[in-house]
Amino acid sequence: MNYTDRDLNWLSFNERILQEAENEDSPLMERLKFLAIYSSNLEEFYRVRVASHRFAQTFQADLKNKYGYRPSFLLQQINQVVSAQQERLGKVFYSKILPGLAKEGVHLLTDHFSEEDKIQMGTFYDLRLKGNFIIQDITEKVNLQLKNLTVYLYAVTKERQFLIELDYKTLGRFIDISTSDKEKRIVQLDDIFRSNAEKFLGEKSEIFAVKISRDAELYMDDEEEDIVSKIEKSIVNRDTGLPSRLLFDENIPFKYIDTLRKKIEVDMSGLIPGGRYHNFYDFFGFPASEKHLLYPEIPKIPCSRLDHSSDWFEEIDKEAIFLSFPYQSYAYVTDFLKLAAEDPYVEEINITLYRVAKTSAVCLALEAAAKNGKKVFVLDEAQARFDEESNIYWGERLTKAGATVKYGINDLKVHAKICTIKRREGKDIKTYAYMGTGNFNEKTAEIYGDHALLSTQSNYTRDLDEVFAFLKDNSYQPQFESLLVAPFNLRSSIEQLIDNEIRLVKKGKKGKLTAKLNSLEDTLMIDKLRQAADEGVEIDLIVRGICCFHPQTELQEKNIKVVSIIDRFLEHTRIYQFHNDGDKKVFLASADWMTRNLSRRIEVAFPINQEKARDLLLAELDAQLHDNKKGRQVACKDENQFIMGKEDLSSQVKMFGLVKKYNL
Incomplete structure (x- = not known):
């Protein structure tokens, strides 16, 4: 083949994430976070990329893609690679990370529960779980609708089989059952159900974790309605989309998983064996904050020119400001937008938004600018995958404040990270330009390596005006001298x-x-x-x-x-x-x-x-x-x-x- 397939190569990238979890030079909690990143990446991969291959295999005649590979072949290869990686994940988790945490007095218990542990787990069940969860009898002839991304316990008794829904959001995933300040003892919600199974099943059982992942693509119809309405309708369908994989505990007897597979209409290629626990991305919230188990805090490098300036507009006009994140604070960007929002001489702000923080300081500044009577134009990319709801929320809020908000343009996503601020200085209007490699997102700027430039140079500002002229009116034919x-x-x-x-x-x-x-x-x-x-x-x-x-x-x-x-x-x-x-x-x-x-x-x-x-x-x-x-x-x-x-x-x-x- 002339090219490596993008999705097979993506698995190679995710292996590099797994390597960091295996890296013994990194702090233990950071290694656990890399397992969470690996799991989160893989979840999105199955919901988007694998789902698209299943769709192409089923509805598009299994045709070769532009790299020369058929979906059926890719699905087979993906499952093989992922199975091998999952094995490595389990190995590093059980044989390296958990013993390492235990040496530091943080015990995540997965077996060998003491009598005291069992008492604490029983108490938690009686107080928090009893009568407060959903259990389904799957031996009955009923259609099952497994919730997307939700972990279930498949319980097998002598005569029957059941599914127990694990509500991590309400009940928590990691339960602290410590009885001493000297060490932490933490169990997972899964094991509290396992330990107390006889209380709600009435007899002994075998219990295995399973989970369904569904197609996350937004399939929007051609009806004549605005893009926001289409997206809002399509987001709802994500939870009922076609299954892209059924992840299950590899120890479950095949006859049971095959029964479940048929009931929820997953083909054989969608069966992915895994370990005892699923949704490793929940370990982002694992309750261990001991500083020596994390990367050391690193102070931000100041931008001395801005820090020592009483007039940021004058300083930027004198010479461009170059910023590097996360080595420098993103507050320089948000503070400049706040300054522009309050400055009486600023008349106009234009900006593109792709992914913003949920509590966005950027959007709050734009909202303040609009309320202060400034002309604010926002190109709000409503189709930024998995950030659609947040972007629509801020778009509607900014519109209410008086900004002009446009949700993307035709068949082009807007991914540029640009902003212009127009300020009256004497008889002239001076344009201040912001151009960056990262989103206008103060949260991700803490962990994403990016650069940005603030400048008034005409070779930048003239071309950015051309970009925004096109974004406002797609019939406009822009001409560029310096920007690509x-x-x-x-x-x-x-x-x-x-x-x-x-x-x-x-x-x-x-x-x-x-x-x-x-x-x-x-x-x-x-x-x-x-x-x-x-x-x-x-x-x-x-x-x-x-x-x-x-x-x-x-x-x-x-x-x-x-x-x-x-x-x-x-x-x-x-x-x-x-x-x-x-x-x-x-x-x-x-x-x-x-x-x-x-x-x-x-x-x-x-x-x-x-x-x-x-x-x-x-x-x-x-x-x-x-x-x-x-x-x-x-x-x-x-x-x-x-x-x-x-x-x-x-x-x-x-x-x-x-x-x-x-x-x-």
């Missing part, structure tokens, strides 16, 4: 920049490019990189997630290096760097090199012209390419093997020094 904007000129500009490196090599000069991305999936872009490598261009890629490239020639194997960094912070920044015969061109962007980003979304890549900011980004790329603590090799025979090096180098640790050095 999808789907208009981003793809063609990148191709031209790569062609320039090829021309330089043909002239006997050096040709080189480096790109840091979340994903590399677009086949045309992969082919362009292959062409460049075959011509002698050196290509370094830092790809956190999906990478569908694999070398087809010796020159591609020699000239294209791909690494992936999985560490404390999620690497989210997109950086494009082209050598350009020594006069390096550096861009920050919202866009990965995926077909959807290059062709079906509004994305913005912006050139970095400040010398210090360029130096920081180039040093960041170099550190990540040589990270031998958290860097893995990708798209090679030694997939996910750690990078070797003489000296220990963690790129995220180094970033703190770089941000301090280039304090902008």
